[in-house]
Amino acid sequence: MTTAVTSTTSSTTSTTSTSSSSGLSADYDTFLQLLCAQLENQNPLDPTDATQFTSQLVQYSNLEQQIATNDKLDSVLSSLSTSTFSSGVGYLGHVVEAEGDSITVQSDGTVDATWGYDLDSAASSVKLTITDSSGETVWTGTGDTAAGSHALEWDGTDSDGDTVDAGTYTLKVTALDSSGAAIDTTTTIKGTVTAVDSTDGTTLLELGGTSVSLSDITRLAA
Structure with a gap:
């Protein structure tokens, strides 16, 4: 089994932060140069007003503090991103359960994950419907x-027993009580984590071709 780890979050954050800090630093240097030029070229007989000069020094100090604050925030964001990604890497090779209703079928018919569903209370009837990415019912x-909790082991075939095409499939659970009223249900997926991806800033665990957010993990099965 091949495992993969992909992360561009830190570099993206770093690039954005560097650009922001560079812009502030440029403004900081320009402000300092203008202030020095003003002092060098002021009229000795009519020097800069003390109140105005004090105000400029305050602006200078505020800009300096803003640059320092941004640098600290950049460091915190980078640390948080790295920490979240590292947590995701810890799931590699483990079986996890997460909130979700869609799984992937590979071109060879392999189903990457299994479904589960929870019923808040006993039902009179439970209908399970699997649809493809276009919304067509296949099973x-x-x-x-x-x-309580129940599992659905689907073999990737339709109602006629034929293997379905590769793609994403979604499970819908319809549970009714004896009076025909709907019962609340929760759908989950379970599979082995084969890769971790943090390209867009959100850490995702890949269960084969099925991706789940790290925040959606509800149980570490093994």
Whole structure:
């Protein structure tokens, strides 16, 4: 099994932060040069007003503090990003369970993850419907009606027993009580973490071709 780790978050954050700090530093240097030029070229018979000069010094000090504050914030953001990504790497090779309703079927028919669903209370009937990325139903069946957690082991075939095309498939659980009222359900997916990706700033765990957010993980199964 090949595992992959991808992260461009730190470099992106660093590039943005460097650009911001460089801009402030340029303004800082320009302000200092103008202040020095003003002092050098002021009229000795009519020097800069003390109040005005004090105000300029305050602006100079505020700009200096802003640059220092931005540098500290950049450091904090970089540390947080690295920490989150490192947490994701710790899941590599482990089986996790996460909130979600979509999984991926590979071109060879391999299903990357399994579904699970929770019923808040016992149901009179439970209908399971699997749809493809276009919303077309490919498989329907009945599920367990007892309250609690249940698993659905789908083999990647449609209602006729034919292997479905590669792509993303979604499970819908419809649970009704004896009066026909809907029962609250929660759908989950479970699979082995094969890669970690943090390209866009959000740490994602990849279960084969299925991606889940680190924040959606509800259980470490193994």
